[in-house]
Amino acid sequence: MKKDLKQAIEKRRTYYSINDKSPISDNEIKEIIDFAVLHVPSAFNSQSTRVVLLLGDNHKKLWNIVKETLRKMVPAEAFPATEAKIDNAFAAGYGTVLYYEDESVVEGLQNAFPSYSENFPKWSQQTSAMHQFTIWTLLEEAGFGASLQHYNPIIDEEVAKTWNISPKWKLIAQMPFGTPNGEAGPKEFQPLEDRVLVFK
Numbered sequence: 110m111k112k113d114l115k116q117a118i119e120k121r122r123t124y125y126s127i128n129d130k131s132p133i134s135d136n137e138i139k140e141i142i143d144f145a146v147l148h149v150p151s152a153f154n155s156q157s158t159r160v161v162l163l164l165g166d167n168h169k170k171l172w173n174i175v176k177e178t179l180r181k182m183v184p185a186e187a188f189p190a191t192e193a194k195i196d197n198a199f200a201a202g203y204g205t206v207l208y209y210e211d212e213s214v215v216e217g218l219q220n221a222f223p224s225y226s227e228n229f230p231k232w233s234q235q236t237s238a239m240h241q242f243t244i245w246t247l248l249e250e251a252g253f254g255a256s257l258q259h260y261n262p263i264i265d266e267e268v269a270k271t272w273n274i275s276p277k278w279k280l281i282a283q284m285p286f287g288t289p290n291g292e293a294g295p296k297e298f299q300p301l302e303d304r305v306l307v308f309k
Contacts, residue, residue: 121246122296124254125198127287133250135164138204141251143174145243152232153218159209159239159278167272171283172200175260176268199258203286206255207268209278210237218278223282227282237281245284254289 131138142160151157163171176195183191199205210233219226241257248255261280268280 116160117246117250121249123216123256124289124293126258127144127198127285129137129201130288131201131203136161137156137251138164138248140200141187141244141247142206145240145247149180149239149243150235151236151239153227155218155229155233155236156235157160157211157214157233160240160272161207161209161245161272161274163272165226166202168202168285169200170271171268172196172206172285174264174271178260178264178267179276193198198256199285202255202285203253204286205208206248206284206286208237208241208281208284209274210281211275211277212279213277231242233308234281241282241284246288247286248286252288253286254293255286259283266301 139162142162144157146160149158158177172195176192179191179195215229215233218229245257247257247294259282261282265280268274269276269278274280
């Protein structure tokens, strides 16, 4: 039985221990992506978010790019820990969702509405965040665990070259996902009275 929206939001957590099994078909994963891209709102109805779904060898290839990029940057004595994290927490999963924003759309809005020009890049980031949260929640509802990673911009050029991504697409985040190997750990919450104000 599907969870209601509040239950789905509450259940969504960060999972680093995942495997390469899938509780649903690849077509159903694609349907989750399609649903979010169609129905998540965007400022000025810009529809600027672009999503790339990597499965199978393409998923593995992405995390090898991350690993080889970091190998050139991380001190040799520290790299084994970095490699283990990538191999066991990200590459071990079933797939990865890449989140992009189309800068040509953002630039078009800046030109069309110059008085809001400086806000469109911020609103674009907010649009991406809503897509990330929606897809993350729907993947979890389907039985996956996921996490959100930010190896951009150091991997941007190689990723764009590998999958022939438009140079106008700006990489925002990477979301590896797979079947969780266990339950998520406890989550701490800051007091609501410090975070929410109500005036009647």
